[in-house]
Amino acid sequence: MLRMSTLFLRTLRDDPADAEVASHRLLVRAGYIRRIAAGVYSWLPLGYLTFRNVERVVREEMDAAGFQEVHFPALLPREPYEQTQRWSEYGPDLFRLKDRKGADYLLGPTHEEMFTLMVKGEYSSYKDLPLSIYQIQTKYRDEPRPRSGIIRGREFVMKDSYSFDLTDEGLIDSYNKHRAAYVKTFDRLGLKYNIVSAVSGAMGGSGSEEFLAPCETGEDTYVLCEKCGYAANVEAMKTVVVPVDSKDIGALEEIDTPNTPTIDSLVEVLNAKFGGGFTGADTLKNVLLIADGKTICVLVPGDREVDLKRLQANLPGVQELRLFEDEDFAKNPHLVKGYVGPQGASKHSLPLYADPRIAPGSSWVTGANKKNAHARNVVNGRDFKVESYIDCAEVRAGDTCPKCANPVIIDRAIEIGHIFQLGRKYAQALDLTVLDSDGKSQVVTMGSYGIGVSRAVAAIAEQSHDEIGLCWPQEIAPAQVHIVATGKDDTPFDVAEKLALQCESSGLRVMLDDRRDASPGVKFKDAELIGNPIIVIVGKALADGKVEVRVRKTGERSEVLLADAVGAVSKLLV
């Protein structure tokens, strides 16, 4: 039983000045966490109970799915990460340190290498597969900008699993098992979430989905089609290419457009010249970039920006991407800033990547590749040739769903889980092979699956709070029932104590506010701030032999006979 009289807890009346988002503010105020350094937090008793509840749910579901738990060190030697290039590729996000002999170590940001090597050390036959193992481990990433309390920390706890299969079909099967286990886990955690298609990013691999918990303070943006259920991270959102008939479009024609280096100024001139009707969407924006040292041109409708994240996600293999700067224009005199057009790009072997909205056959107004001139009737396929279609324009609410063509909505969310079909990248690099039934050596194919355990605590807090405090789902709350004794003499305290014991013996987790020196107001405020799902008040109503039972989330209150209290509480918790 948690007794408030002795619990190591100090709640704060004011919001901490450095906390912005609800989860951070309330977890600090309610005495769950304390900041130690940027992105590094301690868990106090209430917080740690909550954290362990989340961890328990995750572990139970992993075990139930037949995955086996292991535990690696957080402190790791350099060598395995050298073999997969990540010692260098991971960059400054990797916490690196040296031991007294000067040998390189790191604090693990993720453990693909260790899992792969562990399996390699033990298994060598296809008969041992499939295998899925996991750990719940503290991870370290020296984030450029930790933020939002425990949502994005530099030290955090993650459950990471890895599956090992001989065949691609096997991988898909393991992937689906994890997916199902994740659904169960997040359902039990009481989280609202969407499963969205994602890009696999730095981890490599093919299929990848994210579990996103919608909330305003989330840092991921995703699209959702409310009609058909299509959901995707904006980076992975697909745009359908619809070719346009261009037979009736006249020949390319140059037009004088003095002093119109921007889309807005161009639209203005066009409308003045041709009697209106033009918008930014009729113009073609040619954005020049340097991709790994090579100049490329990206075509988007004039009313849209290029989304660099989407672009990079869809340009496979490109490590470094940046926009053209003035000095780049200076080096390339054929590219006239403000008047770039795709016609003639092939002459300079400039590759054109087009957003699918620049459909084959579509006609545009665009730059004429010389100052103060534009061209109209510039037709894709006739006047310029696109190297490939690539999703790269900013995504907007109301864009067309690639599945059912209805408008999509855009929402923000916290990423609470991510599942990948990694494939053979790590197994290849670390030479994890098994003998197949023909006695031939085969590279194993892997999946990787993560749940942010500490982040899930914050995500639940984000989704489950109100103005006055936290409102935990019962499985996660520090206690299921929070019993408050109020009054001057011993009776309510004795009754509350007895009731607490009864609740406990009927299997409930109980917190008892047995403080004699705190006023009722303080106890009520604390109970509401702490956020256990049921609050029972032993006080005034005792005169009628009753106690008051409150549901934290709904505010619903009722008085029940003392003898019926345990039953009433249990019933509300079902």
Added chain:
RNA sequence: CGGGGCGUAGCGUAGUGGCUAGCGCGCCUGCUUUGGGAGCAGGAGACCGGGAGUUCGAAUCUCCCCGCCCCGACCA
């Protein structure tokens, strides 16, 4: 790394060159109070982020450093 902001007691804050750095919450002692963050009285607690400088005098002005928060870039 770019832009903005902040750093004064455990927490929230006042104090823009001048006496012993002020207030609220929290904490300690005593009395009172006990259904919505109680009242009175007394008390403890601050190298004013650090260093250097300007000045008769610096929390306050200048420079450097450190730390933190927010936006952007970046990010399983």
